[in-house]
Amino acid sequence: MKDKIFGVLQRVGRSFMLPIAILPVAGLFLGIGGSFTNATMISAYHLESILGPGTFLYAILTVMSKAGDIVFANLPIIFAMGVAIGMAKKEKEVAALAGAIGFFIMHTAIGAMLDITGAAATMPNGSVTQVVGITSLQMGVFGGIIVGLGVAALHNKFYKIKLPQVLSFFGGTRFVPIITAVVYLFVGIAMFYIWPFIQEGIYAIGDVVRGSGYFGTFIYGVMERALIPFGLHHVFYLPFWQTGVGGTMMVAGKTIEGAQNIFFAQLADPNTVKFSVEATRFMSGKFPLMIFGLPGAALAMYRCAKPEKRNVVGGLLISAALTSMLTGITEPLEFTFLFVAPLLYIMHCVLAGLAYMFMHIFQVGVGMTFSGGLIDMFLFGILQGNDKTNWIWIVIVGIVYFIVYYFLFTFVIKKMNLKTPGREDDNEETKLYTRADVNARKETSTTSGKADENSVSAMICDGLGGKDNISDVDCCATRLRTTVKNPDLVKEDVLKASGAAGVIKKGNGIQVIYGPRVTVIKSDLEDYLSKL
Secondary structure (H helix, E strand, C coil), rough: CCCHHHHHHHHHHCCHHHHHCCCHHEEEEEEEEHHHHHHHHHCCCCCCCCCCCHHHHHHHHHHHHHHHHHHHHHHHHHHHHHHHHHHHCCHHHHHHHHHHHHHHHHHHHHHHHHHHHCCCCCCCCCCEEEEECCCEEEEHHHHHHHHHHHHHHHHHHHHHCCHHHHHHCCHHHHHHHHHHHHHHHHHHHHHHHHHHHHHHHHHHHHHHHHCCHHHHHHHHHHHHHHHHHHCCCCHHHHHHHHHHCCCEEECCCEEECCHHHHHHHHHCCCEEEEHHHHHHHCCCCHHHHHHHHHHHHHHHHHCCCCCHHHHHHHHHHHHHHHHHHHCCCCCHHHHHHHHHHHHHHHHHHHHHHHHHHHHHHEEEEEECCCCCCCHHHHHHHHHCCHHHCCCCCHHHHHHCCCHHHHHHHHHHHHHHHEEEEEEEECCCCCCCCHHHHHHHHHHCCCCCCCHHHHHHHHHHHHCCHHHHEEEEEEEEECCCEEEEEEEHHCCCCHHHHHHEEEEEEEEEEEEEECCCCCCHHHHHHHHHHHHC
């Protein structure tokens, strides 16, 4: 039962990645457009002649800001379609269409019930809102997730349905939008009665989290890092970022739910003088960790490596550290020490919790789109000004974190003789899991001496027990996430030989860690499997 639950959560988590992937671009649009059209900023830097109202740049930046804002304003329907796509096994485009139809019908049914009963006038302030132009209940991203998961279940059950001859035109994939429309008509009616109680529960959970103060922030940070090895961190943090669990706030006359939504609503509001720390407490802790702390750990592992192996190790660690600093993608570096020295990862989780807590204590109001790298820090911290964000504390705490990570990792690695990269036994190879290494490995193991996408896909297919053993293939930001029929057939050594930094097995759910290039690997594998 635990394995089945893990498998479901793994699929749900990876389905979140498609809609989440648009947030960095939308955030860049909103961050750049909102910052350079802000009257206070323009006046402070005397840029009225270049960026003031009526100028060409002002018009372009205003359009950028609006383009970014529309994405965040319509995240529920984006999640409805994205989750449906991510959870559908086949014919994903049909699931996307059905997701949109289900979303529209559910909220229209809720709106009709509000009109019929006149309940909107008696509900608490903020309970009723406009959803893609439809008067409905404030369900936020949860509404989209409910639609996405339900539509995916209907899709996977009915996309191959065979109807009687007279109705055969409506069979197969055409039946999915039809059954979705019928089901979500009744789901909408049910939600009218059920959702107000669910919403009260969500707000109550949010009140408990916020009422726990700095300790609650610490626990949040520890849990967010601790769930990364299991691939469940997206499932954990998303409610805080996108729903009432992360708080509610009136911004520019609108009730906004979710920490990230509150931050970006304030970013788009020219009247905001200081960002809400109650919202950014669920985000800002990543910055000292990713920009300073993990690079300190990388330096410690490099210094602890055997002198004759430092040149080899340096390439891996420098690349992983720069990735963490610039983009906030930390898994390439974290998994460098997770599998060989779990104790270091436990320490890392505790330090992560403390980083979140320190940012809360020092009232740092810097939000993010996807992760806490230098790009987001510049756009949403430095560019906004210290008065609005207190971003300078990221640097102060970050420098301390760099020193702590360096000396703590150095001490523990040497004291316990941990086999971090470059400290392996002489008969063991120090491996950098990059595309070049995959190619080099294949050059020595194939007669042609040439590695291509098909050869890598063939190794992955073999490592997962063959095509017949693979029931589902997808990916998130750094991992190939698969479901297999018989986990005993999985060959971890073959998967690692394909270039994987690690393999996580949990029941029928298999996660193979490749890093940011995993989307290409997944597409190549799907193409390869379709030809077998």
